[in-house]
Amino acid sequence: MGGRTITLCGFMGAGKTTVGRILSKRLHLPFKDTDEMVEEEEGMSISEIFKTKGEEYFRSVEQRIILSTPDEGERVMAVGGGGFNEKTITFLKNLGPTIFLDLSFEEVKKRISIGKKRPLAEDSNLFGLFIKRKSLYSRAHYTVWTESLTVDEVVETILRLV
Numbered sequence: 001m002g003g004r005t006i007t008l009c010g011f012m013g014a015g016k017t018t019v020g021r022i023l024s025k026r027l028h029l030p031f032k033d034t035d036e037m038v039e040e041e042e043g044m045s046i047s048e049i050f051k052t053k054g055e056e057y058f059r060s061v062e063q064r065i066i067l068s069t070p071d072e073g074e075r076v077m078a079v080g081g082g083g084f085n086e087k088t089i090t091f092l093k094n095l096g097p098t099i100f101l102d103l104s105f106e107e108v109k110k111r112i113s114i115g116k117k118r119p120l121a122e123d124s125n126l127f128g129l130f131i132k133r134k135s136l137y138s139r140a141h142y143t144v145w146t147e148s149l150t151v152d153e154v155v156e157t158i159l160r161l162v
Contacts, residue, residue: 004096006076006162009084009137011130013111013155014101015146016078021022022155024076032077037065067091081133088141097162098140101154102145105130 004110015034035046038061042049049058062080066088066150069077074096083161084092092098103111105127137143142161146154 004074005092006074006096006158007084007092007098007140008056008076008078008101009092009140010081010146011103011108011133011137012014014081014103015151016101019146019154019158020076020078022151023158026155027074027076028160030075030112032061032069032075033080034065034078034083035080037157038062038080041065053136063087069095072136082143083134084133086136088118089136093139093141097142098135099158099161100143100144101146102134102137103145105148 001117006027006029008023010016017035020031020033029057032065038049039045042061044052046058049061059082062083063085066079066083079088079092084098087096107132107161140156142159144154149157
């Protein structure tokens with residue numbers, strides 16, 4: 001690979017895209033968001049993909065995109081909430097530092113209730129999903145507790161780590 005990828009992972013509402021965009025500007029690196037890459041490839045929103053093709057289809061596209069990220073040199077990449085999983089963790093960790101943006105479930109509920117279209121936000125077992133994924137995210141190289149920090153403070157913390 002021509003350079004390293006700094007990968008941000010975490011549950012929905014953790015701030016992966018927001019932090020990733022600012023971090024990439026600070027580092028003068030391109031930014032990639034796997035959710036946006038899936039939407040671009042499929043020509044529809046994630047909500048539409050879930051409705052018309054199902055979550056399993058979405059996950060297969062997401063995984064393929066993650067595992068076939070082009071050799072484009074250094075970059076910052078935000079991986080969708082389910083994209084940091086048993087099949088992708090080792091691959092992503094080999095690309096460069098992985099950073100888990102951590103927060104409480106209570107904060108997740110506050111953040112995802114602010115009018116964003118998230119297909120899994122209405123899942124009756126959202127807390128179970130949160131716990132399951134947190135055990136995967138905790139395998140990242142670094143963890144940053146984002147809840148009490150501003151976006152700029154999260155970015156500064158990541159800059160000190162990488």
